[in-house]
Amino acid sequence: MKKTVNHKAWFMVLPVLLLVAFSAVIPLMTVVNYSVQDTFGNNEFFWVGLEWFEEVLHSQRLHEALGRQALFTAIILLIGIPLGIFIALNMPKHKGLWSSVCLVLVALPLLIPWNVVGTIWQVFGRIDIGLLGYTLASLGIDYNYTQNSLDAWITIIVMDVWHWTSLVVLLCYAGLQSIPDAYYQAAKIDQASRWSVFRYIELPKMKGVLIIAILLRFMDSFMIYTEPFVVTGGGPGNATTFLSIDLVKMAIGQFDLGPAAAFSLIYFLCILLVSWAFYTIMIHSDKEAN
Amino acid sequence: MSNQASVNHNRVSRSNWVVILYIVFLMLPIYWLINMSLKTNAEILGGFSLWPQDLTFQNYITIFTDPSWYSGYLNSITYVVMNTIISLVVALPAAYAFSRYTFMGDKHLFFWLLSNRMAPPAVFVLPFFQLYSSVGLFDTHIAVALAHTLFNVPLAVWILEGFMRGVPKEIDETAYIDGYSFFHFFRKIFMPLIASGIGVAAFFCFMFSWVELLLSRTLTSVEAKSIAATMTRTVSASGLDWGVLAAAGVLTIIPGALVIYFVRNHIAKGFALGRV
Numbered sequence: 371m372k373k374t375v376n377h378k379a380w381f382m383v384l385p386v387l388l389l390v391a392f393s394a395v396i397p398l399m400t401v402v403n404y405s406v407q408d409t410f411g412n413n414e415f416f417w418v419g420l421e422w423f424e425e426v427l428h429s430q431r432l433h434e435a436l437g438r439q440a441l442f443t444a445i446i447l448l449i450g451i452p453l454g455i456f457i458a459l460n461m462p463k464h465k466g467l468w469s470s471v472c473l474v475l476v477a478l479p480l481l482i483p484w485n486v487v488g489t490i491w492q493v494f495g496r497i498d499i500g501l502l503g504y505t506l507a508s509l510g511i512d513y514n515y516t517q518n519s520l521d522a523w524i525t526i527i528v529m530d531v532w533h534w535t536s537l538v539v540l541l542c543y544a545g546l547q548s549i550p551d552a553y554y555q556a557a558k559i560d561q562a563s564r565w566s567v568f569r570y571i572e573l574p575k576m577k578g579v580l581i582i583a584i585l586l587r588f589m590d591s592f593m594i595y596t597e598p599f600v601v602t603g604g605g606p607g608n609a610t611t612f613l614s615i616d617l618v619k620m621a622i623g624q625f626d627l628g629p630a631a632a633f634s635l636i637y638f639l640c641i642l643l644v645s646w647a648f649y650t651i652m653i654h655s656d657k658e659a660n
Numbered sequence: 661m662s663n664q665a666s667v668n669h670n671r672v673s674r675s676n677w678v679v680i681l682y683i684v685f686l687m688l689p690i691y692w693l694i695n696m697s698l699k700t701n702a703e704i705l706g707g708f709s710l711w712p713q714d715l716t717f718q719n720y721i722t723i724f725t726d727p728s729w730y731s732g733y734l735n736s737i738t739y740v741v742m743n744t745i746i747s748l749v750v751a752l753p754a755a756y757a758f759s760r761y762t763f764m765g766d767k768h769l770f771f772w773l774l775s776n777r778m779a780p781p782a783v784f785v786l787p788f789f790q791l792y793s794s795v796g797l798f799d800t801h802i803a804v805a806l807a808h809t810l811f812n813v814p815l816a817v818w819i820l821e822g823f824m825r826g827v828p829k830e831i832d833e834t835a836y837i838d839g840y841s842f843f844h845f846f847r848k849i850f851m852p853l854i855a856s857g858i859g860v861a862a863f864f865c866f867m868f869s870w871v872e873l874l875l876s877r878t879l880t881s882v883e884a885k886s887i888a889a890t891m892t893r894t895v896s897a898s899g900l901d902w903g904v905l906a907a908a909g910v911l912t913i914i915p916g917a918l919v920i921y922f923v924r925n926h927i928a929k930g931f932a933l934g935r936v
Binding site: 499501 | 674675676678679682683685686687688689690692693696704705708710746749750751753754756757758760761762763764766769771773774775776777778779780781782783784785786787788790791806807809810813814817867870871872873874878887888891892902905906909912913915916917919920921924925
């Protein structure tokens with residue numbers, strides 16, 4: 371659709387602008403403010419320039435948390451996206467009771483408060499009272515997510531796959547629904563294999579939503595906090611201390627405002643950078659589609 | 661031909677099995693939570709059983725009779741509804757502007773809005789706490805509702821813009837020629853056209869505000885304490901009352917399940933943010 375040039379449209383955007391400015395710009399400026407100052411208490415601050423940024427950028431702690439975070443996000447994307455596509459391809463295509471039931475059940479994990487998701491898996495994985503932990507233990511598998519860091523990782527990854535794969539499924543399902551039946555019939559006449567139907571019909575049609583799915587999954591897994599916090603509390607040791615958990619520890623637990631603020635800004639910039647790249651790709655593919 | 665049909669049939673039943681398997685995987689942990697909520701604490705810790713041997717509703721009765729528990733639900737619902745209304749009211753005109761007009765800096769503004777959806781809540785915890793304390797809003801429902809607009813408003817704008825783009829501009833122009841004022845047109849003609857979009861946006865605002873813990877926990881202490889915060893605090897305080905905790909968890913799933921049932925026909929499109 372061709373849009374009209376109208377600078378007065380700014381007035382329609384103004385309420386959003388004011389609201390988001392209140393809830394985003396003011397807090398962000400506070401963070402910037404902290405990141406360049408130090409304090410000895412009593413609300414007396416003095417200017418330290420970029421010292422905090424240098425300290426944080428060179429700190430082992432940030433590097434390790436960033437490494438764990440990147441690894442976690444990579445694993446989640448590698449499992450979640452293909453699995454989501456696979457499930458979506460198998461979802462019932464025609465509207466009816468069965469497809470409604472499937473949609474509601476599949477979407478259910480997305481609507482559970484995040485701390486409850488954590489609680490569910492915390493219980494589910496326990497060897498004494500949890501179904502998963504108990505079953506594994508009685509099969510003779512040595513599994514304990516509170517002491518073994520590998521087990522903790524596996525638990526959190528399975529939990530995240532459980533929690534968020536449905537988002538990918540629903541997005542891809544929406545994409546698949548938009549493919550007219552005629553495409554499949556044409557493919558059948560050409561005797562196209564299942565793979566080529568997927569590769570040349572379904573995948574291109576899903577491209578737009580798939581980019582949104584990857585973008586959302588990237589952002590959300592990169593800022594994951596509540597679920598691992600409830601399940602492992604960042605442990606054992608620091609094994610599952612991801613960026614957000616580390617940041618909250620630093621800011622609220624130790625009240626190291628300066629480093630925490632510098633940390634925040636670096637963290638935000640990382641997400642912004644990757645998201646901007648995705649967003650550009652998305653706009654581009656939107657244009658191609660039109 | 662019959663061969664073809666049986667191949668199709670096999671494929672359909674295999675598909676069904678894949679979906680059923682996935683749903684079982686999703687439901688098992690939830691089942692376990694429900695199972696636990698119907699047991700006494702002694703039974704939970706005493707032994708392992710696949711279903712409650714000694715069925716009890718005591719855990720639920722505790723929640724419905726103890727104000728410190730049920731007020732958590734009321735507080736959560738209050739700020740979630742406030743947030744949904746605020747988000748939609750400001751997002752509607754903005755989404756209309758983005759979908760219909762080009763104006764100075766519109767693309768940058770749109771990305772800036774989206775970037776707030778990308779902001780890790782952890783970054784904002786401390787500044788929010790200070791900001792809302794200094795304006796005297798700490799521990800009120802409106803504070804949490806406003807804080808959640810940080811990610812809900814951009815999302816609502818994004819979804820609504822997607823749906824509005826699907827409405828041909830000729831409709832607007834015809835309405836103006838027919839002498840409708842902008843507000844009249846927007847309310848009487850345009851909003852009914854994107855009703856499903858508004859429903860989906862409301863659903864998403866509800867959902868993300870309902871599931872969020874970090875900000876709602878930080879911004880409240882007593883008066884507006886959310887159910888999520890109530891749950892985490894009980895864990896640390898009273899030596900793990902597993903049964904009640906499980907019952908509280910089950911009750912937090914119900915509002916979501918109800919809402920999702922009402923929008924089930926639009927979920928798929930909504931999750932694609934109207935871009936299908």
